[in-house]
Amino acid sequence: MGKETSEKAKWWRFFIWYIPFCALWFFIFYWINRQLHHTEGILFYGTPASSYWVYYISAALYGMATFGIYFSIKQGIHQKSFLEFKKNALTIWSLVRFPILISLPFLYLAVTHALVVTDEKVQLSSFWRMKDAEYSWKNDVQSVAIDYSIIASTKTPHQRYFNGKYILHFKDGKKIDMWDGVLEGNLPAIKKIDQTIQKKDIPFTVRQVPSEENVERFFNNKDSEFIRELYSR
Known part of the structure; x- marks a missing residue:
């Protein structure tokens, strides 16, 4: 019973540390999206659901990578060994590098995807289009x-x-x-x-x-x- 409780406590500690890293990346993606489409006199700014799904998935992936690097640094400092940090960091990078590389084009499309309404125009950035459409x-x-x-x-x-x-x-x-x-x-x-x-x-x-x-x-x-x-x- 004690061992089971200990395992649950470890999982809880993991999620308590992991979730803030995910939230941080999510808000970074959202902030970039807002900055790219900042226009004076905005009446409405809309981020479509497709972008949010990419943010959620990417935040979980990037959060895991950041979480792993953080604990690699912590472990290296604790053991006073740069080699320990390097070994752990390389292990994490080998696990996440391909998913991160695959996510980059979708993340680019997501952060450039938005609907902006001003007094003068409607600006629509479609998910699969590189060029914005502007309508007077x-x-x-x-x-x-x-x-x-x-x-x-x-x-x-x-x-x-x-x-x-x-x-x-x-x-x-x-x-x-x-x-x-x-x-x-x-x-x-x-x-x-x-x-x-x-x-x-x-x-x-x-x-x-x-x-x-x-x-x-x-x-x-x-x-x-x-x-x-x-x-x-």
Whole structure:
């Protein structure tokens, strides 16, 4: 029993040390992403879910490497032996070098992938494209389509949620859903973007209107007023 408890304690100590290294790398990736796309007068900044998945996986990998190097240094200092540190560090590098090298192109695509909305334009960096696409509100945005669906939760039986859609259609045939297609596409962000779009004289199309029952079910009093106005255009 004592041995089992000791093993559990070791695993707990491992995760307590390992998780901060992963979190550090995750925020480094996110910070780089924000710096690369920093623009004055940002109304909305969105990091799509595909980038977050790359951040999570890469952070776990880089966190493991950093964690191993840290303890190699600690062990070398404890034993007063640079050779001990070097041996441990080389062992760790031999284990992680190929996964790290494989991750680099995906990590590059992830940190350069974002959606930036300003008063003047929409800047879209697609995951598989090297060049950013920029759309002027005045010249390149054709229309906005408003839609929704009610989706059943995959985690909680009989629970449903409102899946709003706020789709920008561009004149080159491309489109992007600001509400559903971007991870940070929450209702406060949509309100801010909507205020800007209404000043640009861009036509709206409402594909379907939610019932009053659904509006009251999924939104509080403050948000329900905005939803009613949005879907009545």
